[in-house]
Amino acid sequence: MLSQVVKDELKAIVGEGRYFDNEEDLLLYSYDAFIVQGQPEAALLPVSTEEVSRIMKVASRERIPVTARGAGTNLAGGSVPTRGGIVLVFTKMNRIIEIDKVNRVAVFQPGVINMEFQKELTKRGLYYPPDPGSMAVSTMGGNVAENAGGPRAVKYGVTSDYLLGLEVVLASGEVLRTGGKTLKNVTGYNLTQLFCGSEGTLGLITEITVKLIPLPETKRTLQAVFKNLSDAGRTVARVFEIGILPVALEIVDKVSINVIEDYMHLGLPREAEALLLIEVDGPEAAVAGESGRLTQLCREMGAHEVKVAGTVEENDEIWKARRSAYGAGARLRPTAIAEDCTVPVGNLVAMFQEVTRIAEKYQLLIPVVAHAGDGNLHPLILTDSSDQEEMKRVVKAIDEISRKAVELGGTLTGEHGIGIAKREILPFELGEVAMEITRNIKKTFDPLNILNPDKVVLIV
């Protein structure tokens, strides 16, 4: 429990309006988009590195757990303060410090919203590709801490591929600067990347430097309907074989198609096993050529319907089905849990089939959409968290899906993170050697175990 003296000290650092310890506001910082909750004892909204540093000095002196939080959209419970203590909310630390056209880099604070950042770049003809599903709301600090991906990862990679430097406040309150504005940097260990995806367990990110690329001239999406899922899976592999690297390659499965159709009435073919979405970008001539070749390829591979967007509106129309998948599913049942298993692209169809089998085995409704181009599946488990019997089956199904992904040469999570959701199963993939090193890294940065404790790796 925080004493009144400590509370007063913390409040004095940020001041009225950016400090909360009343019941209502604490409840408001007790959750994220995952199903687990935990109430903090104080919520603070710093606006500068100095404030974060002063807060951490108090926290380490008093051994208070500190959980960093951006927009609170984490799907694995990473921003839930399960041990109480302090929630550090970075939403007000949201200044874009610099967009440097000459060096093609941007420097900003962690509370900047991904989409807001994108808008500023678009005005200048620049581009930062990572586009997690939450991009309209999620903060860049959270994107870095989770190493967020998104559909465009096929061609452009994920957050870590753009990250050049960080400013991090350590558990002790000391300020660490890593990397910088150069694209190349092999000076010392790559501490920058160590923090990327560390989920707030190693330090608190207070400033971010990323590289930028030119905004592609144009983009075009193509939608192909397949009667057989395996044909769609083989098509994914063939796209690369014929020498095309698409921006995004998405598969919507049969359960999803029907769930979407029930709600949106878009006229999707209910009998189809897969909807394949392919987006290409680049100069107009290249895009026209590639979309022509892809249309032909899809037909050859057994697609019985191929549609190419001719306008921006048609492009959006095609993406509408994919984008509605979460909402259409979420409307069916009170709880929707987005899974994130990832396999090598060659095992994509096998993983789809496993999910179907597991859904039947545990009698659950699990529509699947996948970033097929990088083997990242999102089975959406539709359930009701108040139904304890069903939740037992859900837990078993998630466990089995996760293990299958690893057995197929894949990984537990492609872009959502370990958080609380997958910490028990983490050793299954990492093994004891990697677990020991992971624990030691955690202890090096956070000897008192106060930074987002109980997340990712459990320290006993």
Place this chain on the structure above:
Amino acid sequence: MDHQETQETKDIVNRCNKCGLCTSSCPVYQQVLIEAANPRGRIQLVKYFLEGKIPFSKRFKEIILTCLLCETCVVNCPSGVRHDQVFNNLRAELVKQYGLNWKKRLVFQLLTNEKLLHSSIIFARLGRNWLIENLAKGMRIGNIPAGKLPLVNPRPFRDQFAGVICPDGEPKGRIFYFTGCFTNYFAGNVGQAVVNVLKKLRLEIEIPAAEDCCGIAAILSGERDLPLKNVQQNISTLSRARVDAVLVDCATCGAAFRKEYIDLLKRKGLDTTQAEILKGKTQDVMEYVAERIDELPLRKDYTSEKIRVTYHDPCHLVRAQGVSSAPRKILQALPQVEYVEMEEANACCGGGGTFQFDFPEVAKGITGKKIKRIRETGARVVATGCPGCRVTIGGNMDEQDRIAVLHPLQLLDSALTGKGLDKFPFAGTGRLC
């Protein structure tokens, strides 16, 4: 809350998956950046309240009321959560438990008593106009300087008309024109423009004598009993079968007829048959006119330069009624207008009924952003189909902006009569509409 309301509220809040996708859409959240202002946060808090985890505390009340009811979260929610219904139920509960503050109660009592309202406004006209012109120039109401509040019509608009207004030429149809309080008492010139345009469409225009305030201000403040009489009176007057359409020039009145009336009657366990008829007949005047824009003899003999115009989407039109293309179609058809779209045209202006007076600091940021977007377009006119938005935008604009805030039909009317735009006053001169 009674059992039905409690169950309805529970069902809605249980749909929320806490995904947070509503976060960025909320204009209030964008200003304050705390979870208490997040639609998701408010929904979660209501859930805790219903579970008995928190009482109806001062902070809880404040969190629930710091909402514009702009419905942007509703539109953006993948799970279909109707945030607005939850917050309306909570507001009603608040009124039940604590009552309204005396100022709002006084205003709503006036609005729900047409005779009293009529006579009060006539007396108020002299007092208000004189007072503001002479004494209260430096005072502010919310963020709006008193001098920028709209002037009272010299004579209530409806008083000029008795019976049916005949069209120019052989009548093609007959409509009801529901003027709403604002046009009646403050924006007579908007009413005149609407009448002129409808006459040119060769319509018989009936302005119902037994017209009452639509009552939505009271309903959305959680007062669901006081306005019931108005609601029933309006439904019975307007749902009569002998007109082709019921046209409104006010976003809020339209939202009342198309949405809130039926909700309220259902809640009270009353029959909604007539209300459904009214819903079916109601159109915003811009929708009706846009469909018939080709029938209007627009003057092509403009020699002067085109005037740049932009349009702001009122919450009660774009979200509550799904109206957004009609006003643009009208403006783009006008020979004297160069239409430009502003960024985030459908973002709330920050007025939110009484929100801007209850939370002026938050409203200031939201309205400031809207005005910035308007200025960026370089437009000389910002048009919008909601009197509330016109007061908010106009009242927060500087005189040196030299931007006029008008209803789109005022521009259309000028394209029919050839009246120059210099006849329209700029915002900040106290004569907004």
